[in-house]
Amino acid sequence: MPVASIQGLAYNALESQARKVAVDVPAEVLWELYTIVGDGPYVQVKADDRYVHGSDASVEWAEPRVVVYPSSPEEVRAVVGWAARHGLPVTPRGAGTGLSGGAVPSGGVLLVLTRLNRILEIDPLNRLARVEPGVVNLELSEAAEPFGLFYAPDPSSQPACTIGGNLAENSGGPKCLAYGVTSNHTRWLRVVLSDGSEVSLSAAPDPLGYDLVGLFVGSEAPLGWPSRPRSALSRSLRPSGP
Numbered sequence: 001m002p003v004a005s006i007q008g009l010a011y012n013a014l015e016s017q018a019r020k021v022a023v024d025v026p027a028e029v030l031w032e033l034y035t036i037v038g039d040g041p042y043v044q045v046k047a048d049d050r051y052v053h054g055s056d057a058s059v060e061w062a063e064p065r066v067v068v069y070p071s072s073p074e075e076v077r078a079v080v081g082w083a084a085r086h087g088l089p090v091t092p093r094g095a096g097t098g099l100s101g102g103a104v105p106s107g108g109v110l111l112v113l114t115r116l117n118r119i120l121e122i123d124p125l126n127r128l129a130r131v132e133p134g135v136v137n138l139e140l141s142e143a144a145e146p147f148g149l150f151y152a153p154d155p156s157s158q159p160a161c162t163i164g165g166n167l168a169e170n171s172g173g174p175k176c177l178a179y180g181v182t183s184n185h186t187r188w189l190r191v192v193l194s195d196g197s198e199v200s201l202s203a204a205p206d207p208l209g210y211d212l213v214g215l216f217v218g219s220e221a222p223l224g225w226p227s228r229p230r231s232a233l234s235r236s237l238r239p240s241g242p
């Protein structure tokens with residue numbers, strides 16, 4: 001049998017298996033979620049939707065029970081608190097370009113953070129940007145360019161990957177040979193913890209000597225979900241004008 005046919009059969013088997021899985025989150029529990037993020041496309045429980053959210057750019061696949069798209073840090077906190085109350089594990093997801101399977105859900109709730117995509121502030125004087133975690137990496141550099149600045153960590157997935165994903169994976173690219181990776185550019189984090197509470201962490205030396213920002217950056221997010229990172233910008237090597 002040709003390879004393409006075998007792949008087709010395997011795909012069909014996987015797909016029909018996925019379609020048979022019933023959502024086992026009780027309706028009243030789901031209803032609480034709708035009251036947090038609204039109805040419409042922001043809570044997805046249909047088999048097809050759960051199926052397509054089961055993979056990232058790795059070879060792993062696992063289906064979430066619920067897919068949620070919050071739009072603000074407040075909604076993130078409320079969704080994570082809701083999941084904690086009902087004993088559901090939460091897996092955050094950015095653009096799904098990760099190669100290590102970090103965004104592949106472990107059942108439970110897939111928390112997609114791409115709607116939190118606002119660049120809140122660019123401070124050219126101090127070369128800092130305050131962003132939401134769903135901001136696409138390249139868009140941050142584009143926004144900084146008029147100030148003669150750019151965001152140095154440049155994974156080759158930068159037209160798609162998000163700052164939140166970069167933080168969890170401590171990502172970098174060619175510019176990192178000169179400027180360092182994501183951890184070298186993270187100055188401050190607001191992190192939602194697994195009970196729905198939120199903490200602020202600074203990369204400035206902790207009085208007790210702990211590097212709490214370093215603990216989160218590169219952790220693949222088992223500890224919490226950055227809701228508003230503040231990142232350092234680098235001076236552009238390219239002239240930004242004529």
Ligand SMILES: Cc1cc2nc3c(=O)[nH]c(=O)nc-3n(C[C@H](O)[C@H](O)[C@H](O)COP(=O)(O)OP(=O)(O)OC[C@H]3O[C@@H](n4cnc5c(N)ncnc54)[C@H](O)[C@@H]3O)c2cc1C
Nearest residue numbers: 094095096097098102133155156157162164165168172221
């Ligand atoms: C073509 C291609 C080229 C690539 N090139 C590079 C490269 O040059 N350098 C490099 O380092 N990587 C590279 N990668 C890997 C990948 O793009 C990076 O790891 C990227 O940082 C993932 O970002 P994402 O938004 O896609 O995250 P996702 O894949 O969605 O998630 C990655 C991890 O981050 C977690 N996560 C996502 N958002 C948040 C959040 N807000 N809070 C907490 N945790 C979160 C997820 O749970 C998961 O563990 C490449 C991938 C592809 C497909």
